[in-house]
Amino acid sequence: MTATDFERDQRASLRRSITSKVLWGLFIAVLALIFIYPVTMIILGTFRDGLPTSPAPFTLQGFVDAFTSEMTWTTLSHSSILVVVCGAIAVSGGAMFAWVGANTNVPGRKWLTPLMVINLFIPPLFHTMGWLMLGNKQNGLLNQLGQLIGLPEGFINIQSWPGLIMLLSLGYMPFAYLLMLGAFKNRDQALDEAASISGASTMRTFFTITLPSVGPAITGAALLIAVLVFQAFDSPQMIGRQAGIYVFSTQIYRYVRDSVPAEYTRAFALALILIILVLVLFLVQRSLLRGRSFTTLTGKTSRREPQELGPVRWVFTALIAIFMLLNLVLPLIAMIIGSMQKIYGVMNLGLSFDNYVTILSDPKLSATLTTTAQLAILGGFGSMAVALLTTYVVARRGGFLKAYTSFAVWIPWALPGLVLALAYMFAILYIPAFRPLYGTAALMTIVLIVATIPVSSRIAEGALAQLSPELEEAGAISGAGRMRVLVSIVLRLVLPSFLAGWFLAALFIIGNLAVPLLLAPPKVTPVSMAAYELFLSGEMSTGAALFMIILAAATVVVLVGALAFKVFARWQAKRGHATTSLSHIAS
């Protein structure tokens, strides 16, 4: 051994350790800036009235007001009812469909995943608008049909507690389904067979074995769905006032939009309560699962044959059909009709394509389409990239880095889009150097990315869980450096999931209304906002047409994507590679 060799290695070791410290420091700082710092604004905002730029003093008033106001407790109880009831329905329904789709021989199960994915295309705004036309008490299409067959007048009233519950429950079911599908696909079906051998009937097996054995997936999905219901804005906003239902997101909206001047402290105090609630939910889920490992117990996997169900399977087929009818077909039909009416919901003025012509010939409206496409593509990519990076750090690192990163990316879970947007606005106002960011598309894009992180993270987790660290270590052993391993092995292997996640995140960005509402620059109008503005100005039928155009565009993207995927898969199959499918987004 020559001294110089040794010294070289020693210097290289030092250099590596310094570079890695610097890079990690940078990583920590960026996470702090993007995820943690803006949220501290909420706490600050709770105690300080007005914008950060105004010289308002610190006050406990908003906080006290929030807790002494009866409205706060009404809001809390209404939100809680919705979360518990809708969460329970969405998750159990999603679990049932996931089980049907993954584990059984129910006819029509092959259609479930594609239909559920299509279902995700329909943003809540349009879903609600569709149902308003179908199910309003006075002249909803379904009520009119019902009257023809002799049902009592107004037998369906969508603008009511049951109506809102149905909308939210069914609305989140596709997402719950996709969250749990993977768990049902990967579970060992022998667990059910063992119960059957023990003499348990199919029903008993389902409730005592099948469901509990996917505990983490179910509670994980339940947590996410609960958070999403807490944050739900569009449906409660459009239905809640009529039905006298007040929830966190709509109340916060009222405080910052309908009170003049905006009551920030009350809004932030509500947001703080919401954050604490979500935190409690999160801790409950953690403690439920603590000390248990649900990983598959075996080395060898057993066969995955669908479970043979008796005639009962036709009941499930019927359930699939009913669900799709209620959640996809009917609202879509309503939207198609609505998009061709002169006045949304007015039949006797005839149907025409005027609204489509209006959109395509109005440069401002057609510009929203390109704006949205750009936002969705860019934001979806950014969201998936950030999710993948942070999830990777969480999966491969221990100690502080892991805890810190998972905490940071957890934050957007707890914040409704509106609060998130407000927090970012305050955050840039506080630091003069950031102020030029105000009113830029960049800021809106960043916040949209952050808002989509919970969804993208789920997908990234699923993708990385399948990636054994040994695949990377094998790369290191082969002499490849970190970056090379990351690019040539990790990225390459998660590519299919990445693409699926990108697409899904893009969809969520298209559907996001709360963030653009606060942060969109006047000349950058995403479709969700354009549609909401059309809705606000009584041009709902033009809004419906706008949605149909977006849906058509998304369908084309999916079809082209699916086609490309098929070609790719066939090409891979020729080389024999196993390819991962879009249903990957499931876990």
Next chain:
Amino acid sequence: MTEVLVSGLTKQYGGKSALHGIDLKIASGEFVTLLGPSGCGKTTTLRCLAGLERPTTGRITMADRVVVDTDKKVFVPADKRKVGMVFQSYALWPHLSVAENVAYPLKVARLGSQDRQSRVQEMLQAVGLAGYEKRPVTALSGGQQQRVALARAMAARPGIIFYDEPLSNLDSKLRYQMGQQVRALHNQFETTSVYVTHDQEEAITLSDRIIVMSEGNIVQDGAPADLYDRPKSAYVADFMGFQNILPGTVEAVNGNVADIRVDGTSLVLSGVATSAVQVGERADVAFRAAHARIDESGLTGAGRLEGVVERTTYLGSAVNLLVRADGLPLRVRVETSDLAPEQIPAAGDTLRLAVNPARAVVLSHKEAAVDGYLTTMTDAIVSPR
């Protein structure tokens, strides 16, 4: 307590047959093992018996009850058959504790809580897991999980228990212990057991009877010693660990002993014919590595040969030799306890060997039920023990 009768059992997946008409009779209290290579249909047979799979055609009766009769459209599903099963993957329920796992079948059978508890205790005692009741099953080692699976399968005292490669995930020490436990519990509770494995040692050690399967058919069926000593086909011989299987032609028959000239050589080996053979007929002669001995007698003739050691592998108590005799590679195993260290043959040594004609077998090609098997067998030339 449970006799099983199977007749004409077939199972097709898509258009492909996995079972080609199995006929089988399992006596009450018998311990029967299905043995065969991967993909031969062992699991399928077991699952048809357990009711987890719907046979394409066939009839199965269990303790005088018809559980499957495809002609009469009878199919009793698994939960109505009162059977037990140990899954290869254990299939323990991760959300339940050890005691809850074992108690589940008892709960389903509506056993009183008092009885249930004492039965769970008894079963855990039997598998040596008393004191583990409260543990989540995920916090157990592989062997312990295996034992819980066993206790669960037996808890409701089913008349018949199915085991699907229950030990294949264990290391050899644990495998042996657990095998013994399975057999002990079988004896104690007088159940009927149907056991699937692809490990011949396990099959021999545990079973009353072994059924060797190949591509959806039963190729031989008999007591372990029978199969071990007197395989009827090259297929079974290979499976039973005959390391040397040499094709040739019958030169002479004396009673049940036949002499075979090995193809392409001048070697003549004698062995017991496991079915009638005639002079001039094609047949294989097969013998175990341990049934050739170093022969200092200087005699020549059938069963004696000379060869050069090509490779010596030290195994502890024995050495494995690869000997080339008349161009033919032969596997020979010599116990070192018989030899001084300097006597251990080394590569390059010339050895004279004698094959024990009472232990070698002559296998008529007529019994080679599986076409084309011989051609693929070259892959299996060397076997570990």
Next chain:
Amino acid sequence: MTEVLVSGLTKQYGGKSALHGIDLKIASGEFVTLLGPSGCGKTTTLRCLAGLERPTTGRITMADRVVVDTDKKVFVPADKRKVGMVFQSYALWPHLSVAENVAYPLKVARLGSQDRQSRVQEMLQAVGLAGYEKRPVTALSGGQQQRVALARAMAARPGIIFYDEPLSNLDSKLRYQMGQQVRALHNQFETTSVYVTHDQEEAITLSDRIIVMSEGNIVQDGAPADLYDRPKSAYVADFMGFQNILPGTVEAVNGNVADIRVDGTSLVLSGVATSAVQVGERADVAFRAAHARIDESGLTGAGRLEGVVERTTYLGSAVNLLVRADGLPLRVRVETSDLAPEQIPAAGDTLRLAVNPARAVVLSHKEAAVDGYLTTMTDAIVSPR
């Protein structure tokens, strides 16, 4: 080509030590096996050597290069060490074909495309997978994947290759074949090999030297035959398959042979002391089931005993007996080739046995590095072969 020196290697996870100061020297071209039960630190040692894990303290040099020196803050990561590794899970990259997998390390090493192709060809030839270049690795059987992993590890001609239980996923036949291939390739390319397994047969068959580990320490280190015949502690003896390990007191010492009175009985057994023992000292006597023989001589004295057969297990070429002698359960294995069928002992028979004193070993308690091991050993009373 690569000598490895390890000194004072420790590794802590959280506050818990997985390695307690390993000192090790591996000669260039040696085939060394780390042997030990699950959790004893084999993988950790291997990963520290490979650079996948950062040791807590210690120094490692590899081919005269200091790759780890925690005092001087030197740590050369895996990608700079020029080593090869075969992972237990193969760790093949599913998005690459067979040839691409093998070519990856060569690409990283900037080998020209011409050379690369010919090297890949050569490696695939060596592992018997020529013609499989274009296949995706996912379309290979387990054994074939294993061989690709092997080819990949060796492709860049690293001076040292690490194997982490590379064969544990394979069935016994394939395991044997692949083990031979590993060794053959080791010889052919003259690499240094460090091999991890928990299977003593595998360790004995393949290695030049075996290192037995227990709870983060090395407990014995030597040639396979050494460990097989002369374990120094009950721990190693058990691991090496001594089915009978009996605690007792030294009664007499003659040269290196000692007589032990087994606790609680009047039995006296002789064996070779593997380290110095004195009369009156506590020691174990251990012997293999195969080293007791049926003894018709009628003699009595050290090493001779009488017992009643409690259980007979037919194994094909041998029977395992459980014999109760003076209250002590002993495992004895009798080759059936030595016996007529009617001579095979049955349960209830009284047998006279002799234990070969040249094969039995006497193990001083001082060598029982692992405290408390003897008390837990009762679990391991019976070993399969």
Next chain:
Amino acid sequence: STPAAPDEPDAGSSTGIEIPGATEDQAAKFNELYEAAVESGNTDIVFYGPSATTSTALLKVFTDRFPELSVTLKDMADAQILTTMQTEAATGQRVGDLWWGGDSIQAAMEADICTPVDVFSGPDGFTPPTAQDDRLIYFAYRMFGFVYNSDNVKAADAPKGWNDLLDSEWKGQIAMGDPNAGALRHIFTGMMRPDGHAEQFGEAYVEKLAAQDIQYVDPERNVSAEVASGRFPVGAGVFYGYYLAQKEKGAPLEFVFPLEGGGNFLSRSSLCVAKDGPAADATELFVNWIFTEEGQQALAEKDFSYGNTPTAPGPEGMDSLDKIDKLPFANPDPDFNKPYFEFIEKTFTK
């Protein structure tokens, strides 16, 4: 760039653009501003308003007149406009040029957000009514009435005034915007104010109306569409412009104004001009254009409002302002409104 050539040079235009009804001085000033705007390149005026887009047609008249200029209309709630303009003022990232809204323009109350504008146009001697140190400029009045579905309700049966709404026939049938927001709460406040119609309506009336099981439509602007679609037979407190937008599409709608028995409400349309707005010249030009003959005409025809100049025409077919029994205009002072708003909120919470 040169301004587009006018059809025909006119006395009122010294350079390019003809300003109908403007004096020569005024026209010169207009063209000066126009040139300055065009020269600076800041030709797009950004409007913030709770319903800025309803003025699209009005602004078309303006941009037709000044073809190099354009407008961007941004609908936002009052509170949000305030936040936005405050933020823009604080960050210096000015985007909006103009707050364009109804009665309660808060931005004008804070000194740094808006700025006074010199109004030189209009009839001789005219100065528009202003408030908040001239930062807030009133330019028109918008009327609020009832709508009814003419397919389902005969003109004779339609409610003609607020008291008609108390008829049991309309229980559960009246569509209304959120009484806690927009113009409605100023209507109810006006009914209760001692300086308003307290003795005529008062709190008792408001309570009786709330007991009619009012159906809220969110947003308020959709009341006409909902009545047009047949969901509700009548809507109350509806801005005339919202009604006309649906009517023009052929909706079976009729508007009732003025209402019998008083209770007519007019909101004062007002604007405030952002301080340091990017298109300052164009904005000043626009504010002045509103008070020209053409601007006032357009207000009546396109925005369905009563203009603010003495000669301003009213919307077609409507009585002139002085003939209408009006509720008082909204009071911009939050402290003044507080007790009324609280009463309204309490009364209308279901």
